[in-house]
Amino acid sequence: MENFTDNALRILQERYLWRKGNGEELESPEEMLRRVAKYVAQAELKWSGKAEAEKWESFFFDMMSTLVFLPNSPTLMNAGLPKSQLSACFVLPVKDNLSGIFDTLKLAALVHQKGGGTGFNFSRLRPAGDPLGSQGGHASGPVSFIKLYDFATEQVKQGGKRRGANMGILNVDHPDILEFIRLKVNGKALQNFNLSVGIFDRFMEAVAEGRDWQLIHPNSRKVAQTLPAKEVWEAILEGAWENGNPGMVFLDTIHAANPLSKIGRIWATNPCGEVPMLDYESCNLGSVNLSRFVSNGKVDYQKLKETVRTGIRFLDNVIEVNHYPTIKIEKATLSNRKIGLGVMGWAEMLLRLQIPYDTEEAVHLGDQVMSFICRVSQEASHELALERGCFPNWEVSAFNPQKVMRNATVNSIAPTGTISILADTSSSIEPLFALAFQRKKVLNSGSLTTEVHPLFKKAVEEGGFPVQEILAEVRASGRCGHIADLPYQLRSVFKTALEIQPEWHLKHQLIFQKHTDNAVSKTVNLPETASPKDIGRIYCEAWKNKAKGITVFRNNSGNEQVIYQGIGK
Ligand code: UDP
Known part of the structure; x- marks a missing residue:
């Protein structure tokens, strides 16, 4: 043991x-x-x-x-x-009627209560403002129901142990797509949701060729609006630049890899994107x-x-x-x-x-x-x-x-x-976040401090470098790339997430995706100075190279940083 x-x-x-x-x-x-x-x-x-x-x-x-x-x-x-409920991942359908919406909300609450996370595609819902037929009135639209789900999630802690996590997807041809894309732009909204736009190949082609794009009513299938594809694309990039949302899920890539396409098309993934699933499926990891x-x-x-x-x-x-x-x-x-x-x-x-x-x-x-x-x-x-x-x-x-x-x-x-953290190792396929760091919000009882990485300490000690000085510097900054006393090879091996160019983050995601039948959850870290165009390049590369989805995070963007480089000298 x-x-x-x-x-x-x-x-x-x-x-x-x-x-x-x-x-x-x-x-x-x-x-x-x-x-x-x-x-x-x-x-x-x-x-x-x-x-x-x-x-x-x-x-x-x-x-x-x-x-x-x-x-x-x-x-x-x-x-x-x-x-015992042992799975972390669920996908639930959201139907275009009130009882369906609330049935799924109840089910999501039950899943969260036992520690699972839920993903939904809201594209079946008619757009906001649509007439409601016999009862009169107007539909609230997907965005208002996403807010409702978020509020409910906030109230149900996962088994009293963590907050529920959700993935909310809206397809890129839904009439409310621009409102959805801008949902997280204004700061604190939707703490319990990751958002992704459901992308079709023909949308990416329309962007590349500078064509128009049609938003389609989900029930009547009539064209609700025509606008330049670039307008939707740029809105996505601005959102991602500002706070990492929305990401993209590539629905056609997922469909092509679905071994059960005869049973149905996949429209959603679990909260962090690593498992595309059919309605009502769950998956344990x-x-x-x-x-x-x-x-x-x-x-x-x-x-x-x-x-x-x-x-x-x-x-x-x-x-x-x-x-x-x-x-x-x-x-x-x-x-x-x-x-x-x-x-x-x-x-x-x-x-x-x-x-x-x-x-x-x-x-x-x-x-x-x-x-x-x-x-x-x-x-x-x-x-x-x-x-x-x-x-x-x-x-x-x-x-x-x-x-x-x-x-x-x-x-x-x-x-x-x-x-x-339990296994005392780096997460997933991510590079080290820092050589010493602090995590907030993992525990109720305060932040978690992770001391200077033991392999780095060992390398410094064995290399005969000024141990105290170097460790103090690394404790303060969380990295070693700027310490001129250290040889190039050592600094290269111990590079941290933000010192690594985004292209390399993506290359690792893609190579692991190549051999993963479900998907890869990965954050491509970007420097604070990255532009929306840089994000566009990453999203395009990800799509062209058959990623199932893509998420970026620009340093110091968003309003809820939970992990900090360095722990003080
Ligand atoms: N998850 C969740 N709430 C959380 C963290 C994770 O519901 O606070 C779910 C979600 O479906 C996520 C999956 O668990 O995609 C796997 O997350 P992770 O690997 O981080 O979980 P761990 O097993 O390390 O707790």
Whole structure:
């Protein structure tokens, strides 16, 4: 059993550990992991005996307690509770009538209460001001209902442990698109929503060719307005420049990759974008901690293979022992059995191999590592299908007849916002945010301080540099790129998110996307001086290179900074 860091322990104590017996004592982190391993291994009993279940329980415990794999937060928090809800990701439909809108709102509240996040596409709603037929009056439109959902989310804390998270999407041809794009421009609005415009290829082509663009009424399909495509495009870029919203989801790219396109078209993703899903689907995630797979200066592919295989089995088991807020969600989830195994600690893996993030060598390694994970994940799901049967919609899926599969999707790169802190590594495929930093708002009990990165400290000590001075400087600024005493190679390897050109952020996103059947959640960090045009270039590149979505964040934009470089001398 690895020791958790102080930061991890604070998070565990505040949010994850259960109260025991009389309610005064908390379970230990080890007891938490044993609870999760035991609960998830129970799924084995459906196909085999107690000895087999115990064997897997011990494998699951081992990979979590050595911090090489962790499941998404709801699995850690809820496994073993009555009606345990273990998934982080849901997509719910929003229909164009009042009872549909409120039914979905209620369902979203139930999902949030148990720690899940929800994504919606609001494009079926008629535009604001549309006459309401027999009752008279006028429709409020998607934007006002997004505000309603946001307000409701604010009131329902996720299991009392975190605020709900939502993705709100409006298609680029909806008559209210400009209002939607400007929703977050005025500061504090919509704290609980990420916004993305649902983009079609023909819109990107219209922008490139300087053509007009038609906004279409979602019910009558009549043209509501014609305007230059560039006008919509520039509004999107201004919003993204000002506060990171809206991002884009590329609906045609998602559609082309959807193995279940015969069942339906995908219109939305979960809150951070890593799982495009059909209405009512849910998905549970888990992430392999790549920083633990370097030995003797090389990637340990054998250990990675074993962990990925066990991880896929773990996530498939979760579907079996999971409880769902309604029958519709249960049915959709069990029909396709989507899971999302991803990674964290990518930047730390590169650090350990001494490969700077902003090099072709790093991107090439990303290609190798993720294609390996993808191949092993699919083999593992294939073998589970032979053992346990295919997902029920397999016959109408793109896998038929070439390959039997247990799961319609197997990989997703999640942000790993909390579990990477628990595993004491860099999040997802992001570069290090800083070499020392402070996070606000993660905990009720104050901010989290992350001391100077131990690998940096070690490099400075071993290199015979003036340790005290350099560490003081890095504690203050969070970076080392400007310290002339340090050699170029060391400064390159320890570059942080804002010292890395946006193009390299995107290259990493794209190379991981290439081998990820779901999607990649990534923020392309931009310097404060970046212009809307720079953002336009990134969005275009992302689309051309088959990203499923794209999000940027310009330094010091937006009104709610939660992470700060440096911790003071
Ligand atoms: N999520 C959520 N609320 C949060 C953070 C995350 O609902 O405050 C959901 C959301 O669907 C997100 C997914 O969990 O896309 C994965 O997020 P992350 O990897 O950061 O979660 P972790 O498992 O680290 O808590």
